[in-house]
Amino acid sequence: MNVKSIAGQLGEGRARLALPSNSVRPLAGRWSVSDFVALTKPRVMMLAVFTAFVGLSSAPSRLDPLTAFVAVVGIAAGAGAAGALNMWYDADIDAVMSRTAMRPIPRRKVSRFEALLFGLVLGGFAVMALALATNRTAAALLTSTIIFYVLVYTAWLKRTTRQNIVIGGAAGALPPVIGWVAATGEIGIEPLALFLIIFLWTPPHFWALALNRTDDYARAGVPMLPVVAGRTATTRQILIYSGLLVVASELPWVLGFAGTAYGAIAAICGALFLLLAFQLNRSSEADRRAAHRLFVFSIPYLFMVFATLLIDHGGGSLWPMRSSHDDRPGASVHAELLPQHLLHRQLLQRGLTCDTACLLWF
Numbered sequence: 001m002n003v004k005s006i007a008g009q010l011g012e013g014r015a016r017l018a019l020p021s022n023s024v025r026p027l028a029g030r031w032s033v034s035d036f037v038a039l040t041k042p043r044v045m046m047l048a049v050f051t052a053f054v055g056l057s058s059a060p061s062r063l064d065p066l067t068a069f070v071a072v073v074g075i076a077a078g079a080g081a082a083g084a085l086n087m088w089y090d091a092d093i094d095a096v097m098s099r100t101a102m103r104p105i106p107r108r109k110v111s112r113f114e115a116l117l118f119g120l121v122l123g124g125f126a127v128m129a130l131a132l133a134t135n136r137t138a139a140a141l142l143t144s145t146i147i148f149y150v151l152v153y154t155a156w157l158k159r160t161t162r163q164n165i166v167i168g169g170a171a172g173a174l175p176p177v178i179g180w181v182a183a184t185g186e187i188g189i190e191p192l193a194l195f196l197i198i199f200l201w202t203p204p205h206f207w208a209l210a211l212n213r214t215d216d217y218a219r220a221g222v223p224m225l226p227v228v229a230g231r232t233a234t235t236r237q238i239l240i241y242s243g244l245l246v247v248a249s250e251l252p253w254v255l256g257f258a259g260t261a262y263g264a265i266a267a268i269c270g271a272l273f274l275l276l277a278f279q280l281n282r283s284s285e286a287d288r289r290a291a292h293r294l295f296v297f298s299i300p301y302l303f304m305v306f307a308t309l310l311i312d313h314g315g316g317s318l319w320p321m322r323s324s325h326d327d328r329p330g331a332s333v334h335a336e337l338l339p340q341h342l343l344h345r346q347l348l349q350r351g352l353t354c355d356t357a358c359l360l361w362f
Helices: 003-017 033-039 042-058 065-089 091-096 112-133 136-154 164-173 175-184 189-211 214-220 225-229 231-248 260-282 289-312 341-349 354-361
Strands: none
Touching: 033 065, 033 112, 042 065, 042 164, 042 175, 042 189, 042 289, 065 091, 065 112, 065 136, 065 175, 091 214, 112 136, 112 175, 136 164, 136 175, 164 175, 164 189, 175 189, 189 214, 189 225, 189 231, 189 260, 189 289, 214 225, 225 231, 231 260, 260 289
């Protein structure tokens, strides 16, 4: 299908979405807890929580375990609130897309009003918990992230521009910054490097998915890049962003924020990511496998990069000791002994570094 015919579907989709949503019809049955869990987009929330945890753990300031736990719960609730509010606003789009038609609102398991109320209450709890447990700066940043995702991305960019996922991706890239600020009270260059990695990862990840769902997005009236620009332009943009991502993933090592092991693993994963992007760029229009391979690999790629950084920092502020390798030039101050120095000394006497202890724990 060419771009013109898809553009025609895009216009028809927008006209169709102007009609009253079927979500105003009576609910099919009583809701269950699982329906509200689904509103939070659990997979997206888990990714946000994990990257926030890495930002929190990598910070030079130490939080006690209870405070850190509350901070992570608050960030998780904030991500879930953003997901619920996204589903509330996008109920009309979700109802006509095969990928999202089984969500709670299109299935009439939850009403739009219930989703809105749930999202607002959960968001309020998230911000309050983070403010009380850590600091107001982190709470304000979480608030801004939810507002940006719901109002700027969902309500504005998603339906109006091909750059929706590029600009809107900033919201999904902020969790590690929020985690860092929760521990330190301020923004540093290190969490901004983590922000950049996720920010550049987002377009290739979602465009690879959208390439095989072009008709779906066109029918829903969403101007994703493959819909309005075609496959060739999209694969070229994916290749460009993938190259930038590979460079950005080395920033923690370049800045002295991570060690050589991180730099090597990030380089290997980045090379594989770039290879898949290159194969996609060279593939034919009928080949759906190349886009699927890149999309599938993009998820463990991001996990590997952040998990390696977490291990490199020895679990950071949530571990009873600091990493023993952080005496490298330019590194953040992570080498001081904490009150639990006796445990640290026992590990060293047995020939275990902090990184080895983390590996054994995981």
